[in-house]
Amino acid sequence: xxxxxxxxxxxxxxxxxxxxxxxxLKKEKNAVILAHYYQKGEIQDLADYIGDSLALAQxxxxxxxxxxxxxxxxxxxxxxxxxxxxxxxxxxxxxAGCSLADSCKADEFKExxxxxxGHTVISYVNTSAAVKSLTDIVVTSSNARQxxxxxxxxxxxxxxxxxxxxxxxxxxxxxxxxxWNGACHVHEQFSVEKLVELxxxxxxxxxxxxxECPRQLIILADKVGSTAALLKYAxxxxxxxxxxxxxxGILHEMRKRCPDKTFIPAAPNDSTxxxxxxxxxxxxxxxxxxxxLRYEQPEVNVDADTAAxxxxxxxxxxxxxxxxGL
Numbered sequence: 662x663x664x665x666x667x668x669x670x671x672x673x674x675x676x677x678x679x680x681x682x683x684x685x686l687k688k689e690k691n692a693v694i695l696a697h698y699y700q701k702g703e704i705q706d707l708a709d710y711i712g713d714s715l716a717l718a719q720x721x722x723x724x725x726x727x728x729x730x731x732x733x734x735x736x737x738x739x740x741x742x743x744x745x746x747x748x749x750x751x752x753x754x755x756x757a758g759c760s761l762a763d764s765c766k767a768d769e770f771k772e773x774x775x776x777x778x779g780h781t782v783i784s785y786v787n788t789s790a791a792v793k794s795l796t797d798i799v800v801t802s803s804n805a806r807q808x809x810x811x812x813x814x815x816x817x818x819x820x821x822x823x824x825x826x827x828x829x830x831x832x833x834x835x836x837x838x839x840x841w842n843g844a845c846h847v848h849e850q851f852s853v854e855k856l857v858e859l860x861x862x863x864x865x866x867x868x869x870x871x872x873e874c875p876r877q878l879i880i881l882a883d884k885v886g887s888t889a890a891l892l893k894y895a896x897x898x899x900x901x902x903x904x905x906x907x908x909x910g911i912l913h914e915m916r917k918r919c920p921d922k923t924f925i926p927a928a929p930n931d932s933t934x935x936x937x938x939x940x941x942x943x944x945x946x947x948x949x950x951x952x953x954l955r956y957e958q959p960e961v962n963v964d965a966d967t968a969a970x971x972x973x974x975x976x977x978x979x980x981x982x983x984x985x986g987l
């Protein structure tokens with residue numbers, strides 16, 4: 662067994678029924694599988710719970726199983742570990758990173774905070790454990806607006822790392838938060854020009870956009886929200902056609918929940934792609950998930966001091982969200 666590549670690099674016997682074996686191992690190990698909406702459909706279908714970052718954090722905080730397999734990117738595994746320090750947290754591929762988290766290094770963010778004293782520090786969940794440990798409150802795209810609005814209007818706020826989400830919240834709340842200059846490479850790459858063309862081709866389609874998208878795309882959207890909010894809107898809407906501007910993994914659940922509706926992925930600037938995928942999210946595969954359960958590796962670990970400091974702002978997020986009914 663070798664995990665130098667970030668995953669268990671072990672041979673899988675030809676003919677192995679991976680789905681059946683994953684289910685068997687999950688039961689044998691008393692494990693629970695959590696998957697983000699951006700995972701491949703075959704992994705979503707095997708998960709005990711699927712959701713966005715807020716839902717996965719809420720679920721992880723109340724699990725009884727001793728083993729959690731987080732099918733997502735590594736900051737999600739760290740979040741689960743900080744919330745569940747006594748549980749074994751696994752992730753199929755530790756090299757599944759996040760461009761947004763990578764855009765905010767802890768030492769640089771610390772300098773930014775020190776250069777702006779007296780501010781409440783709000784960090785997006787798409788950050789490392791080290792950045793969370795510097796933070797007062799963690800937020801997700803599902804609760805960022807409400808948590809910002811829960812603070813008094815005269816509270817000076819630092820918001821990091823996503824400048825697009827921060828700008829969107831500033832625009833709808835009237836706040837003037839100081840923003841870290843980070844962004845998600847997936848949402849940054851959506852093409853406004855191609856979206857306009859899609860709207861011409863599908864004039865009845867509603868545009869659904871994640872707030873990590875740039876402002877010039879946001880203003881074209883009929884609904885702006887987290888993946889969970891976009892899914893809810895699609896399910897409840899009487900409309901039958903939607904153009905979706907977020908990572909393409911959410912289309913699996915949208916189509917599953919709404920088989921009578923049409924979901925069209927918004928296109929990126931790259932002319933060779935018809936939809937926008939996060940390469941990090943897609944690093945997780947059935948083979949890696951199988952070996953992850955089989956060998957209980959790779960395991961997510963966060964040093965005790967960072968975990969203790971990082972857990973507080975996550976728990977504060979969960980407490981505020983519970984009070985707000987989110």
